[in-house]
Amino acid sequence: MSNFTQAVDTLRQPQWQGALTQLTRGIEREALRIDSNCHLAQDPHNPALGSALTHPWITTDFSESLLEMITPVYQEPDQLLQHLSDAHTFVLKNIGEQRLWPLSMPCFLGEDDGAIPIAQYGTSHIGRMKTTYRIGLHNRYGSQMQAISGLHFNFSLPSALWPALGIASDDQAAITDRYFSLLRYFRRKAWVLAYLFGASPSLCKSFLGDTKSSLPFVESHGTVYLPYATSLRMSDLGYTNSAQDALSVSLNGLEDYVRDLKHAISVPSAEYAEIGVKVDGEYRQLNSNVLQIENELYASMRPKRTADSGETPSDALARGGIEYVEVRALDINPFAAVGIDRSQVLLLDLFLLDGLLLPTEPLTEASDAESAANFEDVVLDGRRPDKTLQYRGEPRALSDWMSELFERWAQLAPILDAANGDNRYSDALQQWQGCATDPTQTLSAKVLDISLREGHGHWAGKLADKHRETLLNRDFQRLTAQQLEQAVVDSHAQQAAIEAADSGSFDQFLVDYFAQ
Template sequence: MDFSQRLERVSANPQALTQIGRGLEREALRITPQGKLSPQPHPAGLGSALTNQWITTDFAESLLEFITPVSRNVDELLSQLSDIHKFSYSQMGEEMLWPMSMPCYVGDESDIQLAQYGSSNIGRMKTLYREGLKRRYGSVMQIISGVHFNFSFPDSFWEQLFGAQSGFERQAAVSDTYFALIRNYYRFGWLIPYLFGASPALCGSFLKRDTDHLQFSKTGAGTYFLPQSTALRLSDLGYTNHAQSALKIGFNSLEQYLEGLQQAIHTPSEEFAEIGVKVDGELRQLNTNVLQIENELYAPIRPKRVTQSGEKPSEALGRGGVEYIEVRSLDVNPFSPIGITADQVRFLDLFLIWAALSPSDEMNDAELACWRDNWKKVVLGGRDPELQLQIGCDGERLTLPEWARHVFAELKQVAIVMDQAYGSDVYQQTLTKLAGWIENPDLTLSAQVLRQIEAHEGIGRFGLELAASHAEWLNAQGYSRYSQAEFEQEAASSVAKQQQIEQTDALSFESFLADYFADLEANAFREA
């Protein structure tokens, strides 16, 4: 079947499209009223960062992460995220949330305190993992923020697409389709940083490496930008891991992906071995492999399954197949108090449905390198209307707008059936609006951000003004999905859960780590 036939098949049952599962994870740095990184620990009123279901920390104590539950409704999803922001502000005193992906001025890396999760073995492991990240890549890179979008199709979607199947057949077919989606995401997902990239500029602290090949311009006090860039967060200057460039992790099947991931986890790194694991009694990282754990794999999209207690992500995938995908290439939208808008969510709906239903040939390493090269071109110069992209190593070269028009023509078909299922026209409105951004790059988020940065003579002033505006807006909002009491109860409950975990630990920390990494060939915890 071709794309149109698959779309017709799934749209025959409206629930196949109206029951899509969505979740959001938004990262945000806490800052002082003066715009500096907060020196304060995780606010006590937010409960335990280890066990609170809605509010945790990422790399640093100052880097909050807000997590929504799975929702079947776009407005409900955004309201949940807004409520989580509002409650967090109620516990932050005068502090605010930095509204951009790229942090501004950080006085010294030592100012960035690693996230703390208590004295339990799992809590200490989370902090040690971050210690390893700090020593491997530096702390400043680790406080770059993003928005992750979790997406899953309902059972009715698979029933429409595949018909009657055994449990084993369905699990395999679902995983295969999600990996087909992932391959199409690599082929055409550069549309997301083109439209929604919002990090065309950065502070000079990110330019310590050799960047002579990039023609940076400067505005204000230490703000550097590339005039036609879209998402420097996704470039080699941002959240990347050069040691992973040699990894060969394929996306042609679940088996191929898991095999590549396991190889990466077991591949020693000479560079990271120089750091040591335990030096003078101090643990510095979990191990010396290219990846300490699976989460260290930096990718614009990941296949996922909810883990059971004590289960690693790859073990969950091997047990039950792919359950949902996590889109990780979204910059924080600085113009939204919660970092993302309904238009962005609806576009992602359309794009991911299209990516799942469109033909998706298998790809080898050379082809994957071509797709990654396209992404690099877009993040560094995507607003150049003459930018050429090559879809396939031996494929046709067209300009970005030409490729985008091709995709948008089929996205329109998805928008029509989505609106029919919902009895509205919001998806077509979103697509029409964003089609204008294809024709006029000055309308994209990155262009809007860059104009404001230049007008304010730097990231710092613009970011601080936005942060104050967002704080005022959120504080003025009422709760719409949760209540202050529910958040306070979750905070108190999370503290009790953390204490229970700490009290029931039976193993020493090093025994716990040895058990966790029992499948690694070498004992990573010998004295260096």
């Protein structure tokens, strides 16, 4: 009997049924606001949506025009998606005739990189820091790259389930070690999510502008694409930083991870020093290091712990270990009004639970390079017939590997179904099963087919209209209109209180922050 089979048999025992219904999840969905011509909206974040600095469910990411809808943690997927839908509905009720762009790769952004309005968070020190960080991103990488939208999926196990994995519920060190094991598992298998859920095989030609890409794009009526791509968002077109290439942040344990992350934000960059930090009284970036702050380090999955006020992510982890993981390698699903559907949430449960069941071996330089190469191969060419990847230095058919993973998940699905009293996981697995051996059933294949037939921008515009109508014609389900309106009032009051409580200069605030 394999270790995996033994672990599955343990989960099947009756005492774990209740805990299996308590997997916790949260979602952060980014979406560009667009006008009737599918151009980027130029107006500021609407005050009717609340303060972007303090609202718990509706904020902005890089740009005033790049909304981010956030859920709290939920144990029931339907409630999670109801909350996300309620936030979307409230947004659309308060942005007039504007719509939300339904794809990860942006709409028409304008000829000038400066036409993407950088997010503003008020006059407080922390608000100015958030804006200054984004000014730094603009000066370092350009704003277009920052306008790419994604979806983040937060996941954790309930404390009652850890003993089923042989870990005491109060042993935070062992829990953290197993989450790092999941991070390594994810590093090796992140290509699975790009293959199944990647939905950005094509983009509007305007995004490239006059830039000569090294990728062998094919062009058709203003749409550029790679014939077998799955997620151009996750390629070099997306959030990449060549200066980060020399940085190495270990996933082999908490102490190494925190040490490497703290080192990463202290490495100076001659290239960024040329930009300047504060020039003629105006900040161009927070500092001239390779990373301004820890969150600038790109990662397809991050270990997370809720930080105290003024605490950096690495300090929070060092204090309390990993609380949850954040999956960042997900494209927006354009066929879902809120960017993700229930079947994806359930499949993510299976994928992540599989990764937590057993410890995984440490990453080596060779295995890490192999994992990175597999991911890039799937992102750019994953739907090619008879695609092969590398597994421990040997070629392995992608379809065989995917089929093996689906077989593993098929052993987990009935156990989770029994705990929940329905067939939700088996149904979700069945819905995506065909993708394992038939790439034409993947999201990216469907997106490419429609965008080439109807035109990238035309199709996306129609989809934005459809989703707008769907979301406006539904009732609030998880939240009430009164709760949503009160959150707006409260968030403005909270921002005003933060601004009133500030003391000292912004310059000193930054000195104190980085002195940590």
